[in-house]
Amino acid sequence: AQKITQTQPGMFVQEKEAVTLDCTYDTSDQSYGLFWYKQPSSGEMIFLIYQGSYDEQNATEGRYSLNFQKARKSANLVISASQLGDSAMYFCAMRESYTGFQKLVFGTGTRLLVSP
Amino acid sequence: GAVVSQHPSWVICKSGTSVKIECRSLDFQATTMFWYRQFPKQSLMLMATSNEGSKATYEQGVEKDKFLINHASLTLSTLTVTSAHPEDSSFYICSAPLGQGPGNEQFFGPGTRLTVL
Numbered sequence: 001a002q003k004i005t006q007t008q009p010g011m012f013v014q015e016k017e018a019v020t021l022d023c024t025y026d027t028s029d030q031s032y033g034l035f036w037y038k039q040p041s042s043g044e045m046i047f048l049i050y051q052g053s054y055d056e057q058n059a060t061e062g063r064y065s066l067n068f069q070k071a072r073k074s075a076n077l078v079i080s081a082s083q084l085g086d087s088a089m090y091f092c093a094m095r096e097s098y099t100g101f102q103k104l105v106f107g108t109g110t111r112l113l114v115s116p
Numbered sequence: 117g118a119v120v121s122q123h124p125s126w127v128i129c130k131s132g133t134s135v136k137i138e139c140r141s142l143d144f145q146a147t148t149m150f151w152y153r154q155f156p157k158q159s160l161m162l163m164a165t166s167n168e169g170s171k172a173t174y175e176q177g178v179e180k181d182k183f184l185i186n187h188a189s190l191t192l193s194t195l196t197v198t199s200a201h202p203e204d205s206s207f208y209i210c211s212a213p214l215g216q217g218p219g220n221e222q223f224f225g226p227g228t229r230l231t232v233l
Contacts (some may be wrong), residue, residue, distance in 0.1 A: 033219050043207055045160075045224035052219050091159060095222075102148055102213060104222055106160045 002026065004092050004107035011112050013082045020067070021077040021110045023092030029053075031097040034075040035104065036066065039089040048090075051075055082114045118144045118214050122225035129200055130233055137195045137228045139166075139210030145190035146212035150222075151183075154207040166193040166210075200232045 005024045013019040025034065032053045038046040051059045051066045059066040067076040079086055092107040119142040129135050139149055147168045152160040164185050165173040172185035182204075184196040197204050209227040213220050 033217075035222075043154075043209070043227040043229070045209065045211075047221060050219050050221075103150070103162060103165065104211070105162065108159045 002107075003105045004094055006092055006107035006110050008110045009108075011110055013079075013112065013114055015084060015114055015116050016081055018078060018080045019082055019112065021079070021090050021092075021112065023075045023077065023107060025073050025075060025092070025094050027073075027094065027096050029096045029098055033095040034066070034068070035093040035095070036064070036075075036077045037091045037093060037106075038086075039091060039109075041088070045091075049077065079112075084114050084116065087112060087114045118142075118212075118221075118223045120146075120210065120212050120223045120225040122208075122210055122228050124228060125226060126229040126231075128231045128233065131201050132199055135197045135200055135230060137197075137208055137210075137230075139193045139195070139212075139225050141191045141212045141223070144212075144214055146193075146214075147190060149187060149193040149210055149212045151185065151193070151195050152209045152211065154209060154227075156207075160209060163195075166195075168193075197230065200230070202232045205230055205232045 034051045036048040049059050049061045049064045049066050051068045058068050063080045065078045089109045091109045093104045095104050121140045123138045149166040151163045154160045163178045166185045166187040168187045174180045187193040211222050211224045213222045
């Protein structure tokens with residue numbers, strides 16, 4: 001079974017609008033971490049936001065927020081007020097306690113295109 | 117934040133040659149580093165975990181004799197693609213975690229684009 005599932009291969013959004021990128025995960029661990037990364041065409045991996053499994057509040061970082069629904073095992077990324085520079089690949093990733101919180105496993109990614 | 121470098125950033129080689137890619141943690145020590153491979157328009161697939169002073173741990177399906185990993189110091193891990201073939205052409209990215217715990221940040225190198233002719 002896939003550890004991380006991103007069902008949207010591509011998303012389109014107009015500039016200044018909000019967009020939600022979906023991510024569901026599968027784990028039997030009680031303690032785990034969820035991450036979102038942005039990968040522009042240059043290939044670099046840019047950390048956006050982190051949510052711990054025990055965090056009661058949804059994580060926020062500037063225009064990024066994570067809609068964490070633990071019972072549904074979902075960790076959707078919400079980008080508010082989209083900008084042209086947000087066009088990139090977005091990856092959801094998870095780190096589990098049984099790996100010593102070392103291995104980071106990625107989903108298949110969602111390509112976001114922001115139009116003027 | 118911490119910095120991880122990779123060298124070279126891109127390499128083109130002939131089929132059958134070996135290529136070495138270096139991953140360095142510039143301002144922190146990394147007892148563990150990770151090597152990922154990313155084919156065009158696909159996700160990052162973990163290839164192996166590089167452990168300082170011991171053998172690397174390879175993911176299922178990754179040929180350890182094909183992808184040699186050496187973690188000789190606390191700041192350097194190398195990946196050698198031996199007898200490279202066109203199907204090995206890919207984007208290789210290394211990363212290193214800083215600290216322990218579920219939320220410790222993992223720093224990625226800028227990646228190495230390998231093209232095998």
